[in-house]
Amino acid sequence: QAQVVESGGRLVQPGDSLKLSCVVSGLTFRSRPMAWFRQTPGMEREFVAAIHRSSNGVRYGDSVKGRFTISRDNVKNTVYLQMNNLKPEDTAVYHCAAATESTILSSISQQSSYIYWGQGTQVTVSS
Secondary structure, three states: OOEEEEEOOOEEOOOOOEEEEEEEEOOOHHHOOEEEEEEOOOOOOEEEEEEOOOOOOEEEOOOOOOOEEEEEEOOOOEEEEEEOOOOHHHOEEEEEEEEOOOOOHHHOOOHHHEEEEOOOEEEEEOO
C-alpha cells in the first residue's frame, strides 16, 4: 500500500527558513517525479515545486522561485523542500505527491500528473 507522509511544518517568523520532508513507501519512488503543492482554505491547490526522476529536471511556481529548493534522495525514498526567506503568504498546508511513472519532464508541474498524495503538513509564517 502506497504511503506518502510529510513532516517538518511549523510556525515560523517572516524571513525564517524551514525544510520539509516527505517519505514515500509502498511504490517505486525512484521511477516517479515528485512534487510539492500547497493549499489554503477556500483556495485552489497551488503548484510549488517538482523534481524529475533522477533530479535532472526541476520546476518551481513563480511565487517561490529563488527562495525554495526541491531535492530528492532515491536511497532514502525522500523528497525535500528547503524554504528560505519565508513570507506570510507562504502560509498553507503543504502536500507532497508522487506522479505516474510515465510522467514526462514537461508535465511535472501539472497536478493531473500526480496520483499519490500525502495528508499535508501545516506551515504558518507569522510574526
